[in-house]
Amino acid sequence: MSAIPVIAIFDVGKTNKKLFLFNESYEIVWENSESFTEITDDDGDPCEDIVKLAGWVTSSLQEVLQLSQFAVQALNFSAYGASLIHLDEESRTIGFLYNYLKPFPAHLQQQFYQTYGEQEKIALETASPALGSLNSGLMFYRLKYDKPKLFRRIWYSLHLPQYLSYLVTRQVVSDVTSIGCHTMLWDYTKNQYHDWVRAEGFDQLFGPIFTSDRVLKATFFDHPMKVGVGMHDSSAALIPYLISFQEPFVLISTGTWSISLNPFNTSPLTAEELQYDCLCYLHYQGRPVKASRLFAGYEHEQQAKRLAAHFQVPVDYYKQVAYDPALIDYLRRSRPDAGNHFEKVKAPPLQESLFGYRDLTVFATYEEAYHQLMLDLVSQQLISTDLVLENSPVKRIFVDGGFSKNPIYMALLAQAFPETEVFAASVAQATALGAALAIHHHWNTNDLPENCIQLKQYTSNGPIAQ
Structure with a gap:
């Protein structure tokens, strides 16, 4: 009996992490789920355990690739947004996957708007209400001024869905749906990164921008497949x-x-x-x-x-x-x-x-x-x-x-x-x-x-x- 062609999808929520295999009719033919206990970041606030999450993604993918009844043709990821993961020069993760519910310092918010203009104007241009840590751009800004030693070690930064793809492809990219979701990074009036992002040099730390219907070719444990970003x-x-x-x-x-x-x-x-x-x-x-x-x-x-x-x-x-x-x-x-x-x-x-x-x-x-x-x-x-x-x-x-x-x-x-x-x-x-x-x-x-x-x-x- 020949193996069933499938696509593997990791769906990573704040609470539950799931892996599905869909057949060519988009019926779920296999699934698995996990939940992980949060850890604390360097400020003592709760956050995702990115080491455990990354380990689960790679080990689970290896497991399904070994299932003889399925032939994994493609792979993609969906995950919650507003969260950045940072890599150093040797492609190692540094810092923490800071929680988007983390309190945002009032003095840094004041500093940001004094530098770049009125809150309402920036919110209109970026189509992002001022939401503090829920704006991943502001979280990046906080990292630069609150934790400068850590920031100087950053070589690349990825939103969580793109980091999960990176674990398989080893390619650093940005995706339009992650950039454009209340991040305060994207200028909707100019269809490019906002001027403040360029002024801070953050655009140099992001990978090339992809739409979500594109794929990368990758080989994982000797298994070639097409991988979404x-x-x-x-x-x-x-x-x-x-x-x-x-x-x-x-x-x-x-x-x-x-x-x-x-x-x-x-x-x-x-x-x-x-x-x-x-x-x-x-x-x-x-x-x-x-x-x-x-x-x-x-x-x-x-x-x-x-x-x-x-x-x-x-x-x-x-x-x-x-x-x-x-x-x-x-x-x-x-x-x-x-x-x-x-x-x-x-x-x-x-x-x-x-x-x-x-x-x-x-x-x-x-x-x-x-x-x-x-x-x-x-x-x-x-x-x-x-x-x-x-x-x-x-x-x-x-x-x-x-x-x-x-x-x-x-x-x-x-x-x-x-x-x-x-x-x-x-x-x-x-x-x-x-x-x-x-x-x-x-x-x-x-x-x-x-x-x-x-x-x-x-x-x-x-x-x-x-």
């Missing part, structure tokens, strides 16, 4: 939708964050949009994708805990709550607001919901209170998604991730966008699949898959029977 996970998750749907759409990718992605909105970011946590990503082929972020998953988690404590039910009790249109109607007509907090939570950056200010004793049941929570969250989702919908011909909204499985959220979202078709979308391992599809034409002679996304349409009354 790696890509940012949010951009990878968008690819199955771009391949499956030609009509303009918005994807709301939900998890801890609810990220509204509109690949069909080409208008430049405005100052108001930046205030509301809008930004731009770079599409895997280098085009801008306007996006807005809402901390909705985190807020839902916190309020579900609060509800569980108040009503003395399990934390996940909300999974048993069915959508009740009559209850929604009652709440809209009769529920008192939360005092003078309404304008506060409508203002940027939409980090918390109105529900956090509500008095739980006014709700007769858990079900009533939970429906109000979802009303409050969707009212913010409307504001957030509207920002990327404006001036674009979108007629469909797809929702994937946790909220796509929440019937109350989905029905209320359909109500919030009555002129737009709203669908819950399900894609098995969308991020890994996207990284595989990005380099499809380099290894797979079959047509692109047509049915990799399952859809369920919703109206204000609930799902439409399929």
